[in-house]
Each structure stands twice: as C-alpha cells, then as structure tokens.
C-alpha cells in the first residue's frame with residue numbers, strides 16, 4: 001500500500017506543527033517582541049500622534065486582553081490586528097466601529113465570536129483605530 005508512508009509523513013508533519021504551537025503557547029516561553037502568546041512580531045513606530053497615544057491606552061484597556069499587546073494577536077483568544085487582513089482596504093475604519101459596538105461573527109479565524117465591547121464610545125474606538133493604523137503602517141501594512 002502506498003497510503004501508509006504518506007499517512008506517516010502527514011502525521012509527522014502534523015506532530016511537528018502542533019508541537020510548534022504548543023511551544024509558542026507555553027506561558028513561560030521566552031518573550032519575543034511582545035509576549036509568549038503573540039502571533040506576529042510588531043514593530044512600534046518611533047512616535048505616535050496624540051490621538052494614537054490615547055488610542056493605545058484605550059486599546060490596552062479594552063482590546064489587548066484578546067488581540068494581544070500592540071495588536072500582535074493572542075494564540076488563546078483573538079487574531080492580530082497588525083495583519084494584512086485588517087489593512088484599511090480590506091477592513092475599513094467602519095468595520096472597527098461595528099466590531100466594537102456589535103461584536104463580530106467568527107469568519108476569518110477559529111477563535112469564536114467577538115462579543116460587543118461594553119461601555120466603549122465611538123470616540124474611543126476612533127482613537128484605537130488611529131493607533132492601529134499607525135502601527136500597521138510601521139509594519140508595512142497599508
């Protein structure tokens with residue numbers, strides 16, 4: 001049978017892959033740029049606008065627990081926002097406002113739904129968008 005060796009290779013590849021994610025998900029793994037659960041490396045711009053600095057604070061309070069520090073993602077919770085999928089041409093600013101106000105049905109990833117963010121104002125989300133866009137640009141996502 002030819003299928004057995006193929007299956008063995010497939011399983012070995014799968015083992016390697018899950019082994020890798022398990023390693024990355026270990027809480028005491030050495031911190032990369034941002035932290036042990038992060039999914040992408042994020043470069044912070046040298047300076048942030050005043051609006052983006054406000055947004056950074058709001059982001060840390062209301063989004064970072066799921067989307068990771070500086071939008072780097074969290075293997076256990078939510079995708080990185082510093083990612084090509086969320087560039088302005090694909091997820092415009094309005095999709096951020098909608099996500100915060102109404103939540104998101106899981107569709108791009110396997111993390112499940114994003115619940116609406118309680119008690120957040122449109123102005124706060126606008127500042128978070130400014131922060132995310134400035135960090136995206138520093139990572140060549142525009």
Ligand code: HEC
Pocket residue numbers: 059062063064065066067077078079091095096099100104105106107108109110111112113114115117120128
């Ligand atoms: C409880 C966890 C959680 C929190 C808190 C959270 N998110 Fe999310 N968010 C998710 C998950 C999970 C997804 C991915 C859904 C999918 O599969 O596409 C997501 C997706 C998104 C998307 C993509 C929307 C789309 O149209 O596809 C945006 C934008 C977003 N989040 C912004 C935010 C912002 C801004 C905050 C803070 C104000 C925030 N999220 C807080 C879990 C969270």
